[in-house]
Structure formats: structure tokens, C-alpha cells
Amino acid sequence: MVQLVNNENSYRIIMDKNTNVKVRDVYNRIFFSAIGLDGIRIYGKDPMPDIKDDVIELSESESESESESESESESESESESEEDYDERIIRTFGNEQPDSGYSKLPLYNNSNENDDSDSEEDGVEEKDVEKADKKDEGMYNFLGDYVLKYFNRDDDSKPNENTFEVHIPLDVQNPVISLENITLLDDTNSLLVLSQNGITYKILERIVQDIYQQIVYLSDLGYFYTSIELSSVFFIQNRYAVFDSTVISKFDDKNAEDLNKRKDAFINFIIHLTQNDTIENLLEKIQHTDIFYFIKRVQENSIFVMV
Numbered sequence: 001m002v003q004l005v006n007n008e009n010s011y012r013i014i015m016d017k018n019t020n021v022k023v024r025d026v027y028n029r030i031f032f033s034a035i036g037l038d039g040i041r042i043y044g045k046d047p048m049p050d051i052k053d054d055v056i057e058l059s060e061s062e063s064e065s066e067s068e069s070e071s072e073s074e075s076e077s078e079s080e081s082e083e084d085y086d087e088r089i090i091r092t093f094g095n096e097q098p099d100s101g102y103s104k105l106p107l108y109n110n111s112n113e114n115d116d117s118d119s120e121e122d123g124v125e126e127k128d129v130e131k132a133d134k135k136d137e138g139m140y141n142f143l144g145d146y147v148l149k150y151f152n153r154d155d156d157s158k159p160n161e162n163t164f165e166v167h168i169p170l171d172v173q174n175p176v177i178s179l180e181n182i183t184l185l186d187d188t189n190s191l192l193v194l195s196q197n198g199i200t201y202k203i204l205e206r207i208v209q210d211i212y213q214q215i216v217y218l219s220d221l222g223y224f225y226t227s228i229e230l231s232s233v234f235f236i237q238n239r240y241a242v243f244d245s246t247v248i249s250k251f252d253d254k255n256a257e258d259l260n261k262r263k264d265a266f267i268n269f270i271i272h273l274t275q276n277d278t279i280e281n282l283l284e285k286i287q288h289t290d291i292f293y294f295i296k297r298v299q300e301n302s303i304f305v306m307v
Contacts, residue, residue, distance in 0.1 A: 002232045002244050004178060011176040013166040013234065018245040023164055025221060026248060035213055036239050039169040166243055174237050179207075179273065180230040194285055195275040204274065205291050207233075210240040212294075212306055215266065219304075224251035224262040228269035259302040266298055 003014040017023065023042065032040045168176055183198060192200050211228065218224055225247050232244035247265075252258050267279050276282045279299060286292045290307070297303045 002229075004176060004234070006170065006176070008170070010170050011168040013168070013176075013243050014163055015166070015243055016246050017162050017164055018248055020250070021223065021245055021248050023245060026218065026223065026245065027166065027243075031214075031217060034217055035210060035241055037168075037237055037241065041167045043165045043167060164245075168236060171237070177235045178231055179233040179235065179240070182235060194282065195273075197275060199274050201286055201289065201291070204286070207240045207273065208270070208291055208294065209306065211242065211266070211269070212304060214242055215262070215304055218248065219251060219253065222251055223248050224258060225265045226261055227265045230269075230272055233269075262304075263298055263302040266304075267295075270295065 001016055005012045005014065023044075027042050032038070194200060194204060211233070215225065225242065226249050227247045228242055229244065229247075232247070233240055233242050249258075249261075251262070270282065271277075271279055274282050279295065283292055283295060294306050297305060
């Protein structure tokens, strides 16, 4: 299942994990740059971008062997589970800094500095310290409540261990839209429209080119899409990208079954996209075009080559 939600700063695409595929092998900086997307981040369980130490960023490249990375992830999860509330505050707001000479820290207690002062001054200082302690206590109660808003959110708003998130910067001029819900060019000349949802040849060409790039990218990694649903294809920064790890499987280019599955996934996607009963109905409308010959090569020979 794929969900699209948004907040004040970003769009969030929430996906179920695929136990047979490593997320970082597919969705990483190389993938995003290859299809022309900028500022995309991948987060694992409990994504909190504003508190970086609590974020598991899955798009970081692995610098060690697979066994070492697995052992590191296990140790990180164990250490994170043992962290208490005070340590989280320190990691979030930083360690206490020494006095700069120009100001004093909120929790700075100067009641022990002037031991040689007279009793009257001590009495005044004690009152000042009590007032300062009350202010400090109120401040830390506020900070504690602030942090707890992240740690004690409703379970419905938290991804569980079986999901991960893609965070996309909020852009008013370029909203993130699923192909399942997109409406295109209602005022376009009817002679140029290929389907009732407003798909024209130029739009179809753009979509096919973007999906083709992702299919080739997966093939080079040894994976392929077993299906491509309209609900999992998103229009992001003027590009079309597939976000669904559950439909990614191991690929063997010498296996006829894998080749047929990959072909069927693409052909069925095009049929649903253009709202045609068969691929032949679409091909009749786009004869002698680059996309026509590309689809014919895929249909007849399971070859993904765009000339």
C-alpha cells in the first residue's frame, strides 16, 4: 500500500517495505538524480527530520560490507532502545556549553560563588536563585513537552517497522500528485487526446520515457517491477516516478518468465493509463511515432530500448 500525505514543509509518501529487497539499493541519491529529482530524502521507522539523531536515513551509501552494516544496524537499534528521556534532550538541544563571559546559561547556579559575602547579600542571592530556578524549571518543562510531542505522537501518524517514507520538499507550484488522481488538460483539442483523462501523445511520451528510465535502472541492479499501478506513480517536479517497493523483485535477464512479467507490467500500466481496452487500440492512435515503435518492441520481443 502507498499513501501520500503532506504537512507544512513536505510531502510524505509512505510505503510498505519489501523483505526481499533492500530499500537503500533502489531508492537512494543515485536513483533520484538519475530521474531528475532534487531534495528527496528516505527515512525509516519514526521519521523526524527536525531531530536528525533520531532519523534512520536509508539513502546513505554503505561504506562497509553487508555483514558489518547489518551488525551496525542491530547495535544502533539496541542502543536507541536504551536511551532515556534525558539523553534525548541532550542529543536534540545539544550539550551544556561553558560560560562565554558575556552571559550565563539558563541552569547556571551562582549560589556557591560568593561564600565570603555577608549574610544580607547571601539572603538576596538565595532569593534570586530561587526565582531563577523557577524560571528554569518552567523553561525545561516547556522543552520537555515540546520534545514529547514527537515521541508520543498518535500511533496512526507513525510508520511502523514495516514501512518507510519518502520526504519531498513542499513546492506550491509543483504539487505531488498520483497518476490515479491526476486530471490533464481538459481544454485540449479532442483530436490530440488519447484518453478520457486528458492524456495526449506528448504527456504519454513523457511518462513512458520516465518509467523506461526507472525500468532500466532497476534492471542494472538486478530487479524489475512485477506490476506498476497508477496509484504508485507520482508526478513530482515535472517527472513521473514509481514509489512502491512491494512490486520490486529479483530479475534475471536470461529468465523468460521474468522477461514476460516485466513486459506485462509495463503493457498493463500503459493500458490503464490511457484507458484503452487493449494495447492495440492505443497503437492505432499513435502509429509511426517513437512511442509506437518502442511499445511494439516491448510487446513483441520484451526488449526495452528507446531510440
